[in-house]
Amino acid sequence: MTVSLGPKAADPQSAGLQAADPQTAGPSEDPHALAMYDYLHGLFQPPFRYLRDDGVATEDPIERRFEPPERFRDYERRAFEKAAGRTLDIGCGAGKHLWPLQRAGIEAHGIDISPLAVRICRDRGLTDVSVMDAMELDYPGGHFDSILLFSNGLAMGGTPAGVERLLTECHRVSAPGGRILLTNTDVSRTEDPRNIAYQRANRERGDLPGRVRLRSWYRDQVSEEFDWLFMSPEELTAAARATGWRVAEVDGTPWGGYAAVLERLPH
Numbered sequence: 278m279t280v281s282l283g284p285k286a287a288d289p290q291s292a293g294l295q296a297a298d299p300q301t302a303g304p305s306e307d308p309h310a311l312a313m314y315d316y317l318h319g320l321f322q323p324p325f326r327y328l329r330d331d332g333v334a335t336e337d338p339i340e341r342r343f344e345p346p347e348r349f350r351d352y353e354r355r356a357f358e359k360a361a362g363r364t365l366d367i368g369c370g371a372g373k374h375l376w377p378l379q380r381a382g383i384e385a386h387g388i389d390i391s392p393l394a395v396r397i398c399r400d401r402g403l404t405d406v407s408v409m410d411a412m413e414l415d416y417p418g419g420h421f422d423s424i425l426l427f428s429n430g431l432a433m434g435g436t437p438a439g440v441e442r443l444l445t446e447c448h449r450v451s452a453p454g455g456r457i458l459l460t461n462t463d464v465s466r467t468e469d470p471r472n473i474a475y476q477r478a479n480r481e482r483g484d485l486p487g488r489v490r491l492r493s494w495y496r497d498q499v500s501e502e503f504d505w506l507f508m509s510p511e512e513l514t515a516a517a518r519a520t521g522w523r524v525a526e527v528d529g530t531p532w533g534g535y536a537a538v539l540e541r542l543p544h
Contacts, residue, residue, distance in 0.1 A: 308495035310393035312339045313371045317397055322496055330490040330502065333471055342371040342428075352528040353427065356458045356536035360385075362422025365450070367411045368430045372398040379403060386421075388414070412442055416450045424451060426459035435504035437485060437516065444520035448541060457522065457539035463487075463509040466533035485512060513537060 312325040316339045324336045346354055357374060360383065366375045369387030375398065378385035388409035389395055398406040409415055411433065424447050434440030447457055464487045467473060476486035487507030493500045508516065510527045517524050522539040529535035 307391050307393055308493045308498040308500055310370075310391040310397065311498055312495040313342050313397055314393055316340065316343065317371065317400060325493070325495045328492045328494055328499070329475070330492075331471070331475055333475075334494075342373050344373065346377050350460075350530075350534065352530060352534065352536040353460050355528055356460065356538065357425075357427070359456070359458055359538060360423045360425065362452075363420065364423040364425065365414075365416070365421045366425045366427075367447075368426070368428065368433060369398060369406065370394050370428065372401050372403045372406070374425055374427055375403055375406070376401065379405075386416075412439075412446060414446050414450050418449050419452045420450050422452050422455050424455065424457045426457060429461055429505070429507065431459055431461055431513075432487075432505035432507050435506055436488070437506065439504075440506055440508065440516050441520050444516060444522060444539075448521040451541050453541065453543065455541040456525075457541075458536070459539070460534065460536045461513065462507045463529070463533040463535060464489075464507045465509060466531070487512070510535060510537065 308325070312321065315321040321339060323339075325339050327335050327337055329335070346357060349357060360378060362384075364378055364383055364385040366378070366385060366387040369375045369389050371394065372387065375385055375387040385405070387395075387398055387403065387406040388411065389398075389406075390408065390410055392408050395406050395408050407415075431440060431443065434443045444457075451457075464472065465476065475489075479486050479488050485506060485508070487509070489505050489507065490502055491505060492502055510524070510529065514524045517539050521542050521544065523542055524537055525540045526538040527535055528537070
């Protein structure tokens, strides 16, 4: 099935494009953005993988970063359709969610910590995209009506304190009545014995079960280790309550993926 990626070179070689050089196209510790860059320009060399610190490797389909809304998972699409007003897409990546919003005429801004991801968005013709740390948003208070944390974006908090810091910063830049729209994964809904053992070890250390330590890998590039924290709806509810949000809706699946709508509470 053909996926519309927005403006791109029809023939990468005739356009003078080459596979992204890690030394020039972006930080060497950013294999994820490197894979997206290559995919956009028809130069992708599969696979792209996440490597967990217990040795489990998971291949992640890069093409999903470019899929149009009609190919979103049902729960993701239902949440995405609630975006309204001035919108901030945190961790915008290749612009999967930013692209349809801007095409629809919504004032949508995208941020990503990766300079190469921002370059990809601009290569696709997207505007109002900036390199920015989600923990230190360079926007005034009360600026956004909708904030997007799709593709497990909240997990970038890494720890319970990090997630609360991210939600607090979102609260600061959201307008009265503002909402966060997100997707996440309840990793406890697994029958894989490797995942069950990993989560048990987390609990024994005093961590939440959804904490994972990962590296990303593509071609000859392997990132530094980083932490993600996947949260169950119950854990999300507690974090939201602590940071001025209310979980208004949860749209779940039997396998653990879910979307949530958080409504901003006044201070």
